[in-house]
Amino acid sequence: MNTLGLINGLSASVLAAMISTPAQAYEAGPVTGGGTIEGTIVYRGNVPTRTIIPTKDIEVCGAPREEPVIRVGPDQGVESAIVYLAEVAKGKAWPAAAAKPEIDNAKCRFVPEVQVIQAGPLDVVNTDPILHNTHGYYGKRTAFNLALPNKDQRIPSELSRPGTVRVDCDVHGWMEGWIQAVDNPYYAVTGADGKFTIADVPPGNYKLVTMQPFIGPIEQQVTVAGGKPTALTIELKKE
Ligand SMILES: [Cu+2]
Numbered sequence: 001m002n003t004l005g006l007i008n009g010l011s012a013s014v015l016a017a018m019i020s021t022p023a024q025a026y027e028a029g030p031v032t033g034g035g036t037i038e039g040t041i042v043y044r045g046n047v048p049t050r051t052i053i054p055t056k057d058i059e060v061c062g063a064p065r066e067e068p069v070i071r072v073g074p075d076q077g078v079e080s081a082i083v084y085l086a087e088v089a090k091g092k093a094w095p096a097a098a099a100k101p102e103i104d105n106a107k108c109r110f111v112p113e114v115q116v117i118q119a120g121p122l123d124v125v126n127t128d129p130i131l132h133n134t135h136g137y138y139g140k141r142t143a144f145n146l147a148l149p150n151k152d153q154r155i156p157s158e159l160s161r162p163g164t165v166r167v168d169c170d171v172h173g174w175m176e177g178w179i180q181a182v183d184n185p186y187y188a189v190t191g192a193d194g195k196f197t198i199a200d201v202p203p204g205n206y207k208l209v210t211m212q213p214f215i216g217p218i219e220q221q222v223t224v225a226g227g228k229p230t231a232l233t234i235e236l237k238k239e
Helices: 003-009 012-019
Strands: 035-043 049-052 065-068 082-086 102-106 109-111 114-118 120-126 132-138 141-148 153-159 163-169 176-182 187-189 195-201 204-212 216-224 229-236
Touching (some): 035 204, 035 216, 082 114, 082 176, 082 195, 102 132, 114 120, 114 187, 120 132, 120 141, 141 153, 187 195
Parallel strands (some): 035 229, 114 176
Antiparallel strands (some): 035 195, 049 065, 082 187, 082 204, 120 153, 132 141, 132 163, 204 216
């Protein structure tokens, strides 16, 4: 079949998918007159807990306990929520990499439990003297699946594309971590007070995404003006 015949044989939607240009690569450069997004993420609803009962390796994994599914401070600020701007074409340079990103298995927890990384290399580490099997997923699709039987084992891996990755352990079913892989440096993780800052944003309109696992991702439009802060309070609500 010649090329034309092949194209004729494809459905319009498949063809459209083939010829649609991929997302533009992020272009980094100096930003002058940028604005700052200063936000607070709050949650005023009930805080359910989940019961964690380690069934094996209890000498490392600890005793049964209750953990909140969303960490809320005294002023309703939400800790460890991920915030990022999506589909940014151009802006500031990536921060100088201090170290290669990693996720550690430490006392049967993921450390850090929530993090944002530039899509790319990621080390998976085990500082426990027991087997962990660290399994990351983009949705239902496996991103990585690594057995780490030895203490202080380190396996180079990768999150090659942007997206939200849930991290489980196939040995300890209660372990859960979250990694947001991003394609631009406009992101933050909220502190204990629920606050975050995203600086040096070129003036314009953006899609801001908030991701907290219990609530799920939320998108909103935000307009950033040059040379001044844009204050934002984002209230998370469980449907
Ligand atoms: Cu484990």
